[in-house]
Amino acid sequence: MRVTHLGAHQSALTRINTRLSEYAATQDKLASGKRLRRPSDDPIGMNRALELRASLRAREQEGRNAADGKMWMDLADSKLQDVVSQLQRARELAVRGATYTGQQERDAIAQEIGHLRDDIVALANATHQGRGLFSGFSAGNAVEKVAGTWTYVGDAGEINRRVSENEVVTINVTADVAFGFTAGTDVFTVLDNLEAALYADDTAGVETALGNIDNGLQTVLGGLGIVGARANQVETALARNADDMITITQQLSSLEDVDIAEAVMDLQLQQTAYEAALAAFAQSSQSSLVDFLR
Numbered sequence: 001m002r003v004t005h006l007g008a009h010q011s012a013l014t015r016i017n018t019r020l021s022e023y024a025a026t027q028d029k030l031a032s033g034k035r036l037r038r039p040s041d042d043p044i045g046m047n048r049a050l051e052l053r054a055s056l057r058a059r060e061q062e063g064r065n066a067a068d069g070k071m072w073m074d075l076a077d078s079k080l081q082d083v084v085s086q087l088q089r090a091r092e093l094a095v096r097g098a099t100y101t102g103q104q105e106r107d108a109i110a111q112e113i114g115h116l117r118d119d120i121v122a123l124a125n126a127t128h129q130g131r132g133l134f135s136g137f138s139a140g141n142a143v144e145k146v147a148g149t150w151t152y153v154g155d156a157g158e159i160n161r162r163v164s165e166n167e168v169v170t171i172n173v174t175a176d177v178a179f180g181f182t183a184g185t186d187v188f189t190v191l192d193n194l195e196a197a198l199y200a201d202d203t204a205g206v207e208t209a210l211g212n213i214d215n216g217l218q219t220v221l222g223g224l225g226i227v228g229a230r231a232n233q234v235e236t237a238l239a240r241n242a243d244d245m246i247t248i249t250q251q252l253s254s255l256e257d258v259d260i261a262e263a264v265m266d267l268q269l270q271q272t273a274y275e276a277a278l279a280a281f282a283q284s285s286q287s288s289l290v291d292f293l294r
Contacts, residue, residue, distance in 0.1 A: 049255050056248045062163055063241045066234050069161035069171040073231040076133050079123045080178060080224045083187075086116045086123075087217050090191060094210040097198050110198035117191040124175050124188075131159075134175035142175035143188065150188040152176040163237035169230055178223030180216055187216035 090113055097109045125141040126133045135142035137157030144153050152175055159172040180186040190212040197205030 045255055049252060052248055052252050052255070056245065056252070058165070059241055059245050059248065062165070063238065063245070065161040066163040066169075066238045066241060069163065069169060070231060070234045070238065072128055072133070072159070072171045073227050073234065075126070075128050076173065077224065077227050077231065079126050079133060080220055080227065083120050083123050083179075083220050084217065084224070086120050087187065087213060087220065090116050090194070091210065091213045091217070094194055094206060094213055097194075098203060098206045098210060103201055106198045106201060110195045113191055113195045113198065117188060117195070120179075120187060120191070124179055134173065134178060136172065136174050143179065143181075143186075145188075150186050150192070152179075152181040152186075161234075163234055164241065167233075167237060169233050169237070171230060171234070173223050173226050177226070178220060180219040183215070183219055185212055185215060187213075187220065190216050 093109045093113055093116075097106055121143060124134055124143045130139070132138060132140065132142050132154060135154030137159070138154040140153065142152065142154045144151060146153070154174055154176070156174065156176075157172075158170045160168050160170050162168050176182050179188070180190075190209055194206060194209035194213070196202075197209055
């Protein structure tokens with residue numbers, strides 16, 4: 001088959017363009033540091049990379065969920081610790097009040113008991129980001145005095161956070177559990193009764209209130225235990241999440257990132273091939289009288 005000068009010329013140009021495209025693609029990989037830039041680079045690898053990126057985004061969201069849940073529980077733990085301190089102070093005062101030292105001192109103790117109760121009410125109604133820490137889903141207070149009776153006015157809503165692919169943690173504890181409403185004797189009523197017994201010079205009532213304060217302390221400590229156990233669960237999930245993200249990132253890197261040493265060698269080979277194609281084209285494109293006589 002006869003090959004014309006024009007045909008050979010076009011064939012040489014095609015080879016040059018092919019070498020140039022391969023050279024440019026290698027330069028692009030080396031400049032970006034990424035082996036996979038488009039699906040055509042490696043359809044199977046790109047599909048796996050997309051799966052890994054979706055998994056990474058899920059782990060990142062779970063990490064944010066866990067961090068938010070830990071912040072919530074840390075705040076709840078701090079508030080309940082304060083309640084324990086206030087109740088312990090109330091117990092000390094009740095012990096003093098149970099020993100008759102004069103009505104004037106009992107009145108002073110009763111006044112301090114009232115302040116402690118008000119402080120605990122404020123702690124029970126604490127909020128985080130506009131939501132009640134101990135009121136479930138309710139946006140309002142957790143506890144209020146309704147018709148002269150201390151009442152849990154929140155709801156039973158459980159605030160959950162997904163902290164891993166298969167793990168959801170309830171991050172809140174409601175005031176009906178933590179402050180004794182469920183147990184039948186809430187700490188607010190106990191402190192009210194103690195205050196009234198002190199003002200009334202009722203030693204038996206003070207002693208009864210002292211026992212109820214002990215029960216209230218156990219109830220609040222139980223709430224602290226619930227928060228602590230769940231906080232440990234979230235911390236474990238956070239640590240596991242961090243490990244998972246490192247593993248996924250390493251897998252992505254091995255799949256997507258360019259081996260620099262290999263890419264540099266490949267670039268040199270592509271450059272050599274491109275220059276050889278240019279040289280061959282320059283040599284073949286030199287016309288002679290024979291070319292025109294064909």
